[in-house]
Structure formats: structure tokens, C-alpha cells
Amino acid sequence: MSMDSLLLSFRLALCVSAILLVLAMPLAYWLAYSSWRGKFLVESIVALPLVLPPTVLGFYALIAMGPRGPLGKLWIALFGHGLAFTFTGLVIASILYSFPFAVQPLIASFESVDQRLLHASAILGAGKLRTFRRVILPLSLPGVITALVLSFAHTLGEFGVVLMVGGNLAGVTRTVSIDIYDRVQSLEYGAANRMAIILLVISFGVLAAVYAINRRVWTPWTAK
């Protein structure tokens, strides 16, 4: 019963964090190394979900995904059905909402790679892709893990965006945070408590893992 919404939330968070990592990697690379002057504009857009109320983001996502919105129209033309109030729609809105949580740790760790290591790689004949794969990525591993885990945890706990875009369809868009809200509204405090505790414990575990990783992983190859 209440496991349905918990599993749905996990499925959503897994999809979102996996897709986000793929999308955020090239963007973070560009933001970390580009010398374009207008870069701050892109940085601001990426950070917007941090300060916008989820309802605002959810509202515009809903409009865009609706049958008259650009994304909704495209989706209907391609697949024959709309996006709003579907799991896919939820994934897209959640990606937007969690974007800064994936991009910012990646930027920070890409930027902290010593520039001379990139020079060394270049003068030894390695192109940009090889330098990224063999030098930047392995040295940014803590940032990659942080990005993955934070976007997962952030998606797991979202409420406003889901409510706006997904509504409240059992098994399709009723995530655990919405289920908790429902239970409280109908005075089922016991059920609400069970789900809330699970979410609380998972969130704590995830954050503890991130902090532990960021303390340890740097040490094996720096001077003792």
C-alpha cells in the first residue's frame, strides 16, 4: 500500500539522477573551463531552481507540458499522448528542479583540478576528451558521487513540483511526499509517520555518505 508511493519515488529519483549526470557533465565542463563573458547568465539560469518556489517552476513546467504548450505539443505529435500528469512528465520536471544539485558539485570539482595537470596532459599529446577521461574525471570522482547522490536525495524529497506537474495519481505520480501529505490530511498519522521516518533515515544516510566520501577520497593521492 504505502510501499507503492515509496517505490515510485525511488524509481523517479533513480531515473532523474542518472539522466541528470549525463546532461550535467558536459554543461559543468563548459561552465568550468569556458572563458566566455556571458557565462554568468547560464550559471544564473542553472541556479534558478534553488531560489524559485517549486510551485513557480512546477507551474511553468505544467504550462509547457500541457496540450497547448510547446513540449506537450511536441510530445503528442511524437507519441500520441500528453506529458502532464504522467511519470515521464514528472521525470522532466524533476530534472529541471534538481539541475543545480548535479551541476554545481561537478563545476566545483572540475575547477579544483590543478591546471598544470591539464597542461601536462596536453603537452603529452592528449586531446580534450582523453584529458577529461584520464585526468579530470578520476580526480573529480568525489564531485561526481556528490552530484549523483544529491540529485537523487533532492528528487526523493520533492513535493511542490510533483504536485503541480504530476497531480496525485496512485502508482503513476503519487510519490511518497504526496502520500504523506494525503495521510495527514485524512488523519492517518500512523501511516504518515512510517513513511516520514523512512524518508528521514534515507536522507540522513545519503548525506552522511556524501560527507564521508568528500573527506576521505582526496587523501589517497595527496601527500600525507
Add this chain to the structure above:
Amino acid sequence: MDREVNLPSLAADIRKERRGAHGSTFTLDVSFEASPGITILFGPSGSGKSTLLDCLAGFLQPDDGRIAVNGAILFDSGNRVELPPQKRNIAYVFQSLALFPHLTVGQNVEYGLQQLPAPDRQKRAAEILEAFRVGKLKDRKPGEISGGEQQRIALARSLVTRPRILLLDEPLTGLDAALKSSIIEDLRVWNAANRIPILYVTHSR
């Protein structure tokens, strides 16, 4: 010079304006030729030694000038020629050495040999590590070995690619005199067998 006319020699003519930290500017303006063997460039810190080396390696673009190795042009502002660092076939040992901290010594040395098949790569790496007397350290990480050993490995890593010139940016600072001269001796021996110009930049006599 006449004797070694068909050996690599470096001809550089570089002008580059740089902005200092406090809004000051200074212009690097150098013109020199270096033939096979060690050439020492001496200058106090802030005189643009690293800027010069970065221009030669292709990390910085000179405002104006020409860089050629044995007639092959690496940079020419007049003809808008600018080879990227990857294509210059130059070896550069940085002051910080810049060994890859997450790779073993062997992987560091093999890094520039990606185009070779694995057995050749390992053979070349083993040879050069032996020439600089650090063959035993192949499986260690840079963080686990001494400063002098790191210097030898940085030299081995850059020379294993058979470069046309070698740039050294004060790589031996912080080493005691005996260790320093022993490393320079190994470099001399290597250079006797591989006649390329070595540009050694330093501010200590």
C-alpha cells in the same frame, strides 16, 4: 652549429604583453636560438621565464613573433600558424612537476605513448625509468615517493615521447646540491645520446 645543422634546433622570437596582479603590465620581448645541448636561461622571478616557456609550449599565445624547431614552424603570427600543444612534440617539465596523482609511476610515464601498442609502451617506459634509475618505482603512486624520485619520473615521463625540445621550468628547486647534480648528470648522459635542445630556466645560479 654547422656540425649539427641537421639536428633539431629551436629558434624563437616572441613578444607578449602580460598584466600583473596590480594592473601593471610588462612586455616579454625575447629572441634567441638554442642548439642541441643544455641552454640555461637565467632571470629573477617575475621576469617572464614561465611566460616564455608557456608560449613555446602553446599554452599562451604570443602577441607577435615566430617559433620554429629545426625549420618546422610551431607559431607564426605573420602567417597565422599556431600548432596546439598536442602537436608541438615538445617536452615540458613544470616547476610543480604535475605528475598525475591518481596514476602509478608506470602509467604516468606511459601516458604520452597512447599511440603505441601496450607491449611497446611498457618497454619504452621501462627503458627510460631505468635510464633515470627509478625502474623499481613503476607501481608506486607519486604521493608515495621522495621529491628527488618525483623529479626523475617527471623527466622520464616527458622524454619518453622522444620530443624535439625539452623545457625545464626550475624543476630542481628544493633539492640538495648532491641530488641536483646527480639528476643533471643523468640528464646529460641522456642528452648525449639524444641530441635535442634543452632549455633550462632558473633564478638560482
